[in-house]
Amino acid sequence: MKRLRLLGCTTFLGLAALLLPAAWRTADTAPMPIRPTLQIGPVRAPELDGGVAWLNVPKPLSLAALRGRVVLLDFWTYCCINCLHVIADLKALEAKYPTELVVIGIHSGKFTNEKETNSIRQAVARYDIWHPVVNDADFTIWNAYAVRAWPTLVLITPDGYVASRYTGEGHREALDRDIAALIAEAKQRGTLQIGKDNSTPEPAGEAARPLRFPGKIYADEASRRLFIADTGHHRIVVADFDGRLLDTIGSGAPGVRNGPYDFAEFRYPQGLALDGEFLYVADTGNHLIRRVNLKTKQVEIVAGTGNNERTDATGPGTTIGLSSPWDLVIHERTLFIAMAGAHQIWQYNLDTGTVGRYAGLGGEGRRDGTRDTALFAQPAGLATDGKRLYVADSEISAIRMIDLADGNVTTLAGGDLFDFGDVNGKGENARFQHPLGVAVAGRKLYVADSYNHKLRTIDLRTRFVSNLIGSGKPGLQNDLPALFHEPGGLAYADGKLFVADTNNHVVRVVEFEPTRVRTLPIDKLNAPTPIKRKADALPNEEQIGVPAQRLIPGAGELVVDVRLPPGFKYAPQAEQRYFVSIEAGTEGFTVPAKAMAAAGKTLRFPVTIPYRVTADGMGAFDVVVSVTYCKEGDAGFCAVTNYRFHVPFISRAKGGLKRLVLYKQIPPPALPAQERSQ
Numbered sequence: 001m002k003r004l005r006l007l008g009c010t011t012f013l014g015l016a017a018l019l020l021p022a023a024w025r026t027a028d029t030a031p032m033p034i035r036p037t038l039q040i041g042p043v044r045a046p047e048l049d050g051g052v053a054w055l056n057v058p059k060p061l062s063l064a065a066l067r068g069r070v071v072l073l074d075f076w077t078y079c080c081i082n083c084l085h086v087i088a089d090l091k092a093l094e095a096k097y098p099t100e101l102v103v104i105g106i107h108s109g110k111f112t113n114e115k116e117t118n119s120i121r122q123a124v125a126r127y128d129i130w131h132p133v134v135n136d137a138d139f140t141i142w143n144a145y146a147v148r149a150w151p152t153l154v155l156i157t158p159d160g161y162v163a164s165r166y167t168g169e170g171h172r173e174a175l176d177r178d179i180a181a182l183i184a185e186a187k188q189r190g191t192l193q194i195g196k197d198n199s200t201p202e203p204a205g206e207a208a209r210p211l212r213f214p215g216k217i218y219a220d221e222a223s224r225r226l227f228i229a230d231t232g233h234h235r236i237v238v239a240d241f242d243g244r245l246l247d248t249i250g251s252g253a254p255g256v257r258n259g260p261y262d263f264a265e266f267r268y269p270q271g272l273a274l275d276g277e278f279l280y281v282a283d284t285g286n287h288l289i290r291r292v293n294l295k296t297k298q299v300e301i302v303a304g305t306g307n308n309e310r311t312d313a314t315g316p317g318t319t320i321g322l323s324s325p326w327d328l329v330i331h332e333r334t335l336f337i338a339m340a341g342a343h344q345i346w347q348y349n350l351d352t353g354t355v356g357r358y359a360g361l362g363g364e365g366r367r368d369g370t371r372d373t374a375l376f377a378q379p380a381g382l383a384t385d386g387k388r389l390y391v392a393d394s395e396i397s398a399i400r401m402i403d404l405a406d407g408n409v410t411t412l413a414g415g416d417l418f419d420f421g422d423v424n425g426k427g428e429n430a431r432f433q434h435p436l437g438v439a440v441a442g443r444k445l446y447v448a449d450s451y452n453h454k455l456r457t458i459d460l461r462t463r464f465v466s467n468l469i470g471s472g473k474p475g476l477q478n479d480l481p482a483l484f485h486e487p488g489g490l491a492y493a494d495g496k497l498f499v500a501d502t503n504n505h506v507v508r509v510v511e512f513e514p515t516r517v518r519t520l521p522i523d524k525l526n527a528p529t530p531i532k533r534k535a536d537a538l539p540n541e542e543q544i545g546v547p548a549q550r551l552i553p554g555a556g557e558l559v560v561d562v563r564l565p566p567g568f569k570y571a572p573q574a575e576q577r578y579f580v581s582i583e584a585g586t587e588g589f590t591v592p593a594k595a596m597a598a599a600g601k602t603l604r605f606p607v608t609i610p611y612r613v614t615a616d617g618m619g620a621f622d623v624v625v626s627v628t629y630c631k632e633g634d635a636g637f638c639a640v641t642n643y644r645f646h647v648p649f650i651s652r653a654k655g656g657l658k659r660l661v662l663y664k665q666i667p668p669p670a671l672p673a674q675e676r677s678q
Helices: 081-096 117-126 140-144 172-189
Strands: 010-012 038-040 053-055 070-076 101-107 133-135 152-156 162-167 217-220 225-230 235-240 245-249 272-275 278-283 288-293 298-303 325-331 334-339 344-349 354-359 379-384 388-393 398-403 409-414 437-441 444-449 454-459 464-469 489-493 496-501 506-511 516-520 542-545 549-551 554-563 568-570 576-582 587-590 597-600 607-631 634-651 659-665
Touching (some): 070 172, 217 496, 288 325, 334 379, 334 388, 379 489, 388 437, 388 444
Parallel strands (some): 070 101, 379 437, 549 634
Antiparallel strands (some): 070 152, 152 162, 235 245, 288 298, 325 334, 334 344, 344 354, 506 516, 576 597, 587 607
């Protein structure tokens, strides 16, 4: 078997990256010096020398010591939304190939703060990264591999050669296929070495904190309630202004379940907005907008499909894909969404339930202008004074402003993609470093200048930027000069500023006249009890969250309709299969034993599964589907796709369903290419 997609006979290492067009939809391009070397024949992967420090492993790794295993290098920086999207792909691949594959994160930081090992350590813990990560602060490894953009992934053969490289996100299927081919080739040659995972996640003990990496915070002055996105614990915490715990929303396990507070799941939630008895949540990791009914204590999905998608379509909320919604704010009857993954501002109509783009062309950059021509770069914070929408445009370290009357976008203060720092001054002469949060009070805009570990202010009349509080160094200290550590969320109420101090795992309160800072302890709040992952999960399964269903008591039918991509057929020698699993605690939902699971070479979808539900039924069930299919006329190209439909339900005698259809159109898989490099 020939080596899989090795770089060509006469190739500049990274030539494809050098010729890469403006791929702003999938990657952040960096103006870093590249020193390519002319190579004749297969390219030997450069060693991993030059890192400042290694995380998650007791000592530095070398490619020489990993001979016999497939190695995947992930060049990333933790500010980059595309890099964060890749993490889920890496986790899936690590789970599928636990002994044959080694994933190594090469963290080549964009911002000054991201070059600090402790900052990377916090990010590794925040995003639950378990594989080894090296701090490539000086871009030594980056330059050795002639990388030009974040994220870039480089696949290395078991005998130490560069097999293929991928720029941007969205390459899970191609990576899976290429890794499987390399493993098969090494097995055939007898060179595959099965290894053991020696990684040690760090820092230890973070999960035991009452709050873990809180991202955003919302303060409701009328009810004196704080809503805190306990992002690292995948839940929402509700407390009063004095720190008395009122409630927790979410089980603490990452997932997409709807239903009661202790049953529902979120995944890295961020922005929050309140509309009467409804709390809206930017469920960032699930690419969803969730709605919490604070009266009935139920959670549901109102926008998003659960998949990371880029689209300009407008339509009913649950039919339109979203991409990492990061913050929310309500003006009149519109919920504005900072759509970080799409570099846009979106809107959700609270009355009609429709969602779609509001401002931003979709490219990553800084360009003022109309709603349809302006560019944003990973917007992560929103605030409004009723006339203007203020945006913390994190990746360009700027604060933008949208006139709600005409939709025009202007830059209030700050720089551009690579213009950042810590400088006071007027308008575009000022410099921030990756700001994540904004809050408005009167003629003053407060800014969480996250990577500068400060709170700043902008005078909305003069556009002058000043320091409010914080020394610029990370830490936890209330005495002036106070210390913060990557604060990410702000809320102004009752004459105070409430701060989600993300890397300190606490909420801080800033009071004025005189200015002072205190940490807000939340009485009786504990970390959630860890919940084990499902043992029946299939490799690389895609979870599809279904809105809560009302089922009529009695007998019913569940139709699972998974459709093949055009031009594909069921693999003739492969088993197709499904199985139903009912969540623990579910009441009154039963499926006949013979219909709980089925597998066979003749099984075809759609399938109809009978069920029965009682008058008092409530809970959730999963339907897991595995489909193997091949391209018509090319039996050598086949793919396996696994889906998990998660269906919360409650039985209702009126207005419910007796026939529930779960539909999914499988998208066309990426076809093999002569060269994976971009």
